[in-house]
Amino acid sequence: MRIYAPxxxxxxxxxxxxxxxxxxxxxxxxxxxxxxxxxxxxxxRLAEGLAARTGATVGLVERKNAALPAPDDLLARLAEAEVVLTGSAD
Structure with missing residues (x-):
């Protein structure tokens, strides 16, 4: 028998x-x-918490249909923000 020290x-x-x-x-x-x-x-809420901790501002909120790709004009507006939060899965 061998005994090993853990x-x-x-x-x-x-x-x-x-x-x-x-x-x-x-x-x-x-x-x-x-x-x-x-x-x-x-x-x-995530954006508000991040803004409160870092001094950033929540400047743009966009909604899109999850079944369709985001249109180019929406992506262009979002590109004006330095940080974009997105994504929520089922």
Whole structure:
């Protein structure tokens, strides 16, 4: 019979933290709500929390039909924001 001690050595972390981007202070956050249930509420609250922590503003909220691609004019308006929050799955 062999008995193993459950003791090991902890090595250095295998990954490093991602480099953060520039500050969001004064930047605009856009929201693309795909009209899924509660997507708008989730994205709005996420944007508001992010804005409160960083000094950004929530400047653009757009809704689209989840079954159709976003039209070019909508994508052009969203491109005016420095950060866009989107996506909610079933």
């Amino acid at each position: 003791v090991g050595a902890v090595g250095p972390a295998a990954i490093s933290r991602a480099v953060t981007g520039p500050t969001l202070a004064g930047k605009r956050i856009g929201i693309l709500d795909n009209s899924k249930p509660n997507a708008g509420l989730l994205l709005q």
